[in-house]
Amino acid sequence: MAEQPKVTVKTFLPTQPLPPNSERKPFHTERLIIRPFTEDDVDGLHAIHRQPEVMIYTMKGRIDETKEETRKSMARFMPPNDLHTYSNIICLKSTGEIIGMGGVARPEQKFGWPEIGYMFKKEVWGQGYATEFLKALVSFWWTLPRSEIELGVDAQSVDGPGEVPEMLSALIDQSNIGSQRVLEKAGFREFKRWDEPDAREGHEGDVHLVGFVLSSAGQKGYRTVGSDVPVLEPTDQPPV
Numbered sequence: 571m572a573e574q575p576k577v578t579v580k581t582f583l584p585t586q587p588l589p590p591n592s593e594r595k596p597f598h599t600e601r602l603i604i605r606p607f608t609e610d611d612v613d614g615l616h617a618i619h620r621q622p623e624v625m626i627y628t629m630k631g632r633i634d635e636t637k638e639e640t641r642k643s644m645a646r647f648m649p650p651n652d653l654h655t656y657s658n659i660i661c662l663k664s665t666g667e668i669i670g671m672g673g674v675a676r677p678e679q680k681f682g683w684p685e686i687g688y689m690f691k692k693e694v695w696g697q698g699y700a701t702e703f704l705k706a707l708v709s710f711w712w713t714l715p716r717s718e719i720e721l722g723v724d725a726q727s728v729d730g731p732g733e734v735p736e737m738l739s740a741l742i743d744q745s746n747i748g749s750q751r752v753l754e755k756a757g758f759r760e761f762k763r764w765d766e767p768d769a770r771e772g773h774e775g776d777v778h779l780v781g782f783v784l785s786s787a788g789q790k791g792y793r794t795v796g797s798d799v800p801v802l803e804p805t806d807q808p809p810v
């Protein structure tokens with residue numbers, strides 16, 4: 571991917587290593603259960619990774635051919651890699667069905683800031699689940715223990731060098747209007763648009779991208795998940 575001009579800032583980020591999956595508690599939203607990955611999730615995730623409409627917007631740009639391929643992509647969120655990523659399985663509270671996944675898949679990436687990503691099976695699109703998930707995720711993200719850090723971040727994401735509020739970022743295809751809308755509804759703001767060679771398998775020409783950030787300073791109005799949302803005990807978990 572093309573490099574973007576960077577500027578060095580002083581800020582905070584969740585302390586690395588992050589809490590492992592084994593220490594993370596699931597959390598509820600009104601309709602969702604958001605919980606760490608387990609080995610048993612491969613079938614549920616594979617069903618989503620078989621949908622071209624979903625996978626077109628991933629780095630891979632195509633469906634998984636085999637369950638092994640899905641297992642391999644899941645490994646990024648399983649021990650020992652869970653110490654450096656923060657992604658989750660998303661289930662319907664009413665049935666326990668796996669309908670998506672999402673979280674911080676890359677702690678410090680393209681823009682220097684931690685980058686969020688998510689995907690939902692096409693049958694549940696348009697019902698507000700992605701927005702419900704993302705609001706809960708970012709609220710939870712801000713509650714993780716933090717350390718001060720000097721970081722190289724995209725120059726356009728901040729006003730300039732020095733101390734800046736911590737941010738979360740997202741990188742979206744310009745044609746993915748639904749995802750941009752989800753980001754806006756969760757408080758993210760667009761900060762740049764650009765073109766670069768399409769790195770997805772089987773794709774040629776340029777891809778048209780848009781960058782979003784969410785500043786921690788803009789989070790004051792959000793409900794803090796973790797303090798006022800009931801945490802599931804293992805025995806309360808619906809079958810998945």
Ligand SMILES: CC(C)(COP(=O)(O)OP(=O)(O)OC[C@H]1O[C@@H](n2cnc3c(N)ncnc32)[C@H](O)[C@@H]1OP(=O)(O)O)[C@@H](O)C(=O)NCCC(=O)NCCS
Pocket residue numbers: 623624625627686687688689690691694695696697698699700701702741742746747748749751752
């Ligand atoms: C993008 C995605 C996560 C959205 O999930 P979702 O649960 O349908 O999202 P929500 O229902 O919370 O919100 C979608 C919003 O986009 C709007 N929208 C969707 N498609 C749209 C389009 N083509 N044009 C305009 N608005 C659109 C919806 O109307 C809704 O906005 P509203 O509440 O103001 O009406 C889902 O489509 C998906 O998984 N896509 C494939 C993977 C992906 O793109 N991931 C993001 C890359 S990081």
